[in-house]
Amino acid sequence: MFHCQVYVISFLLLIIMNVNSVTSFNKTQSKDIHLEAPHLSDKIRSNRPRLKPLANVNRSRTTPTIVTNQNVFNPCNGTYIKTNGTTCGLKEIMIGRCHDYQYVKHSLFLTNQSIKNCTKLYEVFESAVRYKSYCNMNMSTYERYFDLALDGVHVINRAMFWSGTYAITHTYSGNGRNYVTLEDTLAAAMVDGLIWCGKENDTEGFDFVSCPYTCKSNQWADLAFWGLASKTFAQLAVGEIYVVLNGSQAHGKSAFRNNSFFSSFELPNLRRNGTYRVTKVNTLVLHSPDEIAVEKCGEKSLLDLEKLVRSHGFDYACKDDPEELILIMCSDKWEARECQIAREVLRQTWNIKLYGKSNSNRNSLSLIVFSCLFFIQYYSLKIISG
């Protein structure tokens, strides 16, 4: 056995030297180019309002608190000043996105009868909000808009819901080419990332200076758009649906929360009967690199979710971190510790691909030992960090 150990150790030393030569070769070749981290997701965060616990919401409609702004200038005319009010060009952006959605991005899916009149859609939206007080809005404010925009739409086996995973879910859904999120539907795509609020007794009818986002007297105002959007989208989902949850939530938040849009507006509105019913809820739980895994499938709040889903009569499945999504997470956070081994493996794989057989004996051996050493190192770190 002693001979064997010496043999193995000499072999390892030989290989380590070889690995170093490969590594330094790469470094020499690449030292001149500094690249920025990708930060792939162009959809960084949602503009959905945060939900307060619904139990605290006063469901009766009350007299609105009218927010009057002391400034009466329009920051969109003349010199532009960034505000927290209605997005400048709201009308043009909505009408433009509507055409873009139908004639460019989704033109392949269109059939003759499904083309919506974009100007009409905007007018219906505008009539619900312009010249109106923000705090007067409720869950029926945008009903006509959603009826019109989502008329005839069914999302079969491709509906994807998210909670706490906005950026990665949208990168993965691929603007509706892979899966369809709420924000990939026409009704929501037209306003995703925009801010708007009506203003009474005002020539513009929109408040371009500041949108309240908190009506003490009527918390339904905050939910008027995105609450109804979530509800309507859930009603369109058919067959198997996907729910992408965040298993690395900080500050004691759970992956599945009672006061999330998903549990408040989506889960209760999934169709349980008829031809267009939902059959199964596929839950994907993501754990971001460099963040602690707080909850996994079959644990804590995910047990509650399973019970709830099954009580609705749907099948349930849960998967922690599908590889496709780990790859996207690592593309986005490629400097994360947990992505380093895979990154090095890819580097070495591509080195074999590129530098081929000429020095492939050395490379492949290096590759084997390099990755072994990496894993040992990673495992040691794991033990040290607990």
Place this chain on the structure above:
Amino acid sequence: MFHCQVYVISFLLLIIMNVNSVTSFNKTQSKDIHLEAPHLSDKIRSNRPRLKPLANVNRSRTTPTIVTNQNVFNPCNGTYIKTNGTTCGLKEIMIGRCHDYQYVKHSLFLTNQSIKNCTKLYEVFESAVRYKSYCNMNMSTYERYFDLALDGVHVINRAMFWSGTYAITHTYSGNGRNYVTLEDTLAAAMVDGLIWCGKENDTEGFDFVSCPYTCKSNQWADLAFWGLASKTFAQLAVGEIYVVLNGSQAHGKSAFRNNSFFSSFELPNLRRNGTYRVTKVNTLVLHSPDEIAVEKCGEKSLLDLEKLVRSHGFDYACKDDPEELILIMCSDKWEARECQIAREVLRQTWNIKLYGKSNSNRNSLSLIVFSCLFFIQYYSLKIISG
């Protein structure tokens, strides 16, 4: 030595059994959820016309061949029919994207003076093309449009050019957040993916049925927009620039081609003098997974590129497949053979992350041997496939 081999083989067998148990555990856990491949890039391909070898282009302006369409219906009014003509809603899309670009996507970068008037921009664009014959266009047709849209813009150390790598470059540029491609500038973003062509003696002034894209008498017509766009963008690049080339080109195409937009319009127009000059050209050569590496840095056409770049007085660096970009390529083509090892490594890393110390001894050992076996397997395949 015999003892040693037996020892090693028994150890391997033990571990392989362990690996199988880990693998089957994963399979049991995940068998219920089938996921689609991501296909991340929402920008699949460019609508830039293909360049013919410039030597064959007749540079003198000649009498245009007017393309007359026998159908006179407008496929955008009433029942929509998808055609190869001007994109329906061209005006609304361009004006909408202009507002979206300035007030939503890039609002952080805006200073007071840099807001462009979107309606004015569209009008300048329209006046260059509407009611005009497509084949009458030339490299000065859109001069006013670019002057107006790109006025005051400089892209410092972030300009990214591409040739044969449209999708991945745009995923990586992140809509201008990481790097700035031509298509991330206002002038090009307004029309990216759209089709348009003017029509003489027509009430609409646009041909909504069919755009020619080939004028035998005047090949400059095809380059009128994207040729000038490329030239103008190159003139705005400052400091270090990036060029993403395709080292896996099929059909005998080279990574750097004399008749590419990059060599015809971009490289010759980079500023060589003054404060806003280009200092260095960083070339990134990509080799797609599952495709043969045809050219690497320092080989074939990339040698020509280096000579050309240095003859212009710029510094030059070249890197094959930066890891950031390999990760994106594998996110997009996660089923590719060359991505499998990294994918398995990520799976095992996340298993350690999730299932922690409880069975981590077994896992980490499995992980080490699993990857070793994978590499041996990969290397054997590499030898077999040549």
